[in-house]
């Protein structure tokens with residue numbers, strides 16, 4: 229192994245792999261150091277017996293048709309290597325008295341909402357019109373900050389000239405409202421609580437309920453979900469990471485597995501390389517950390533060398549919650565027994581704030597249940613299926629999820645049995661995965677599943693920048709802009725590689 233390269237990336241999450249591929253394609257000699265024995269971080273899969281499970285992925289946004297991430301795949305020349313199943317309906321809500329399917333497109337969702345509340349047709353139409361306009365504002369903002377050709381080629385290209393001309397005014401509205409929570413932002417649009425609740429019903433994807441989650445980020449995520457649709461990868465999520473790894477290697481890069489980094493070498497405030505767990509040193513002109521930002525600034529480098537105001541800012545940021553999952557292998561095809569869609573959210577009511585309070589108490593008020601074998605049967609033996617139950621907990625809960633984990637898993641299964649009777653009789657394998665397990669798997673601080681919590685003060689333009697006070701040390705992944713999500717992490721690596729690529733070209 230060469231000990232001098234152009235770029236070292238710490239961590240092979242999609243944020244790291246994406247930055248690595250972008251820079252390898254720009255002619256840089258790149259090495260990715262990953263502590264685990266597989267690449268992909270959260271975007272990886274693992275077998276239990278004859279069943280295969282994803283660590284994280286329920287759905288991905290914008291990876292097909294003209295989605296923004298698809299344009300990044302195109303730019304990286306890997307688009308034809310990745311195939312996806314469209315998810316529609318996107319999700320079905322199960323409430324005590326009814327089920328509501330949320331179609332995976334603006335048009336479908338708008339129609340479903342009007343069918344549910346015909347008296348509020350005008351209100352719903354206005355709500356959607358504004359959402360679509362706001363989504364265009366997000367694309368224009370992205371274009372201004374990133375200046376990317378491939379964004380230009382995608383949805384941005386479809387924005388009408390009039391919208392672009394009026395952006396200075398609408399953009400100002402955004403800026404003025406950027407610190408609002410979802411609840412407050414949606415109140416500008418509608419007084420009808422049910423309309424707002426349906427649009428924000430997938431708040432668990434942000435890890436915070438509407439009164440706590442950033443309004444701007446909610447609009448960005450939900451309009452992405454409905455505007456660019458959602459997908460599940462053919463094969464499993466590992467396939468995406470593997471395609472990135474192969475492309476990095478085709479571009480003379482290297483992905484070193486089982487190669488944890490224990491130190492970033494910094495001299496005179498300039499990052500110069502890394503020291504691996506086994507003591508090996510690798511030197512580089514650029515170091516990119518895709519690892520947890522808290523680990524990066526408190527363990528991989530001496531925090532005393534960082535400016536005090538940067539560390540003060542960092543200490544005020546709050547990490548997101550951690551996942552509590554139950555991976556289940558079933559001896560029957562659950563899709564034929566009442567679980568006909570990819571994903572269901574089980575709710576007690578539309579009181580999402582109460583739901584979150586119950587999570588803080590360590591209870592099981594709601595959960596997501598999804599069965600990827602519905603789309604990809606190869607994840608289980610013929611006639612069998614998989615089911616993944618997910619909720620999330622803060623690190624400390626009143627009923628401690630550590631000691632109560634078997635009971636919690638039992639309650640989660642019971643909740644799903646409201647829809648699929650006798651589910652328990654068909655469980656062949658069951659594996660519980662807690663915030664502690666994610667912490668151990670990716671060294672993500674206290675199992676934070678989404679990087680920093682998606683509150684208004686920590687989202688989008690307020691998230692950590694990709695540049696750091698240490699020269700030549702950069703960040704990629706969900707702790708930095710744009711934020712949470714697999715495709716978002718890919719975008720973050722792409723944005724960084726473009727910015728660094730420009731600098732490299734200038735030097736020559």
Ligand SMILES: Cc1cc2nc3c(=O)[nH]c(=O)nc-3n(C[C@H](O)[C@H](O)[C@H](O)COP(=O)(O)OP(=O)(O)OC[C@H]3O[C@@H](n4cnc5c(N)ncnc54)[C@H](O)[C@@H]3O)c2cc1C
Pocket residue numbers: 238239240241242243244261262263264267268269270271283284285286287288289487488489490518519520523551553618666669670671672676677678679704705706707711712713714715716717
């Ligand atoms: C349970 C769960 C469900 C989710 N569901 C979805 C979903 O359905 N759709 C979606 O889009 N997003 C989902 N997310 C969010 C999404 O997975 C993340 O936002 C995204 O994967 C983050 O990618 P990343 O590159 O920032 O980091 P990570 O995936 O966390 O990768 C970081 C990598 O760095 C490595 N590393 C850490 N420290 C070191 C070190 N010192 N040396 C070497 N390597 C190191 C880790 O091992 C890891 O491989 C989910 C997350 C979780 C946890």
